[in-house]
Amino acid sequence: MIVFLIPRAWLTGLSIITNGNDMNKKIIIANWKMNLSPQEHLVMAETIKKGVVVSDNREVVLCPSFTSLSAVGEVLKRSSVQLGAQDAFWDEVGAYTGEESPKTLRELGCRYVIIGHSERRNFLGETDQMINKKLKAVLASGLRPVLCVGETLEERQAKKTDLVIFNQLTKDLFGIHLLDNEQVVIAYEPIWAIGTGQTVMPDQAEQVFRVIRQNTIDLWPKLMANNNVRIIYGGSANENNYNNFIKLEHCAGFLVGTASLKAENFLAICNGVN
Numbered sequence: 001m002i003v004f005l006i007p008r009a010w011l012t013g014l015s016i017i018t019n020g021n022d023m024n025k026k027i028i029i030a031n032w033k034m035n036l037s038p039q040e041h042l043v044m045a046e047t048i049k050k051g052v053v054v055s056d057n058r059e060v061v062l063c064p065s066f067t068s069l070s071a072v073g074e075v076l077k078r079s080s081v082q083l084g085a086q087d088a089f090w091d092e093v094g095a096y097t098g099e100e101s102p103k104t105l106r107e108l109g110c111r112y113v114i115i116g117h118s119e120r121r122n123f124l125g126e127t128d129q130m131i132n133k134k135l136k137a138v139l140a141s142g143l144r145p146v147l148c149v150g151e152t153l154e155e156r157q158a159k160k161t162d163l164v165i166f167n168q169l170t171k172d173l174f175g176i177h178l179l180d181n182e183q184v185v186i187a188y189e190p191i192w193a194i195g196t197g198q199t200v201m202p203d204q205a206e207q208v209f210r211v212i213r214q215n216t217i218d219l220w221p222k223l224m225a226n227n228n229v230r231i232i233y234g235g236s237a238n239e240n241n242y243n244n245f246i247k248l249e250h251c252a253g254f255l256v257g258t259a260s261l262k263a264e265n266f267l268a269i270c271n272g273v274n
């Protein structure tokens with residue numbers, strides 16, 4: 001009997017594998033959190049789909065609530081806008097009340113999944129060990145994780161930002177061996193800036209981006225770290241300040257919260273990053 005060993009990459013779907021140029025693109029992700037009704041999700045998705053200027057230079061991703069994933073996915077079909085989820089569990093099936101598996105998210109048309117957002121770490125007690133398991137499950141399913149890391153105001157004032165970011169990445173990415181076709185997005189979101197209207201200074205953000213990039217190079221071969229990992233900024237990124245960050249050497253885009261709740265503001269960022 002002949003047994004063929006099929007690489008994990010083959011099992012993750014041709015739609016992921018054949019789009020190898022994505023790493024050269026900027027990426028703008030809308031995280032709508034728990035802010036919109038089902039009807040508002042549809043209106044926002046339709047408005048953004050129609051208003052986004054199609055570009056080979058950047059991706060646009062919308063992350064609605066779980067309850068609206070299917071409906072928003074239908075709106076986005078045959079468009080340039082991608083569907084993302086706000087979280088995923090680390091198992092495909094099981095007795096996990098209220099959770100959704102990466103397999104289900106993929107079947108709904110998701111391409112990206114936010115993992116380890118500070119609101120889940122703080123309000124729901126997610127640990128780095130839980131986030132690590134989620135990252136492994138998301139990658140194994142062929143989806144692309146958007147890993148969130150960031151420091152509190154107290155940690156920044158104590159000059160511990162670099163150490164906090166290093167520790168989070170080391171624990172969150174432990175034991176993850178990227179394949180050539182797999183991609184990870186790492187979002188730097190200073191916790192004290194999320195939803196407050198405050199942002200770090202661009203040079204401070206660039207310093208953290210360098211810490212993140214060096215950490216990925218320590219974990220994986222340099223070519224893979226550079227080619228398979230995009231670093232983006234979150235934490236009150238909006239239509240007025242995005243241009244201060246997108247010029248930075250290591251900034252590949254944005255994870256947008258509050259500013260994504262108004263279509264015109266989010267579109268200003270998307271069409272400006274082109």
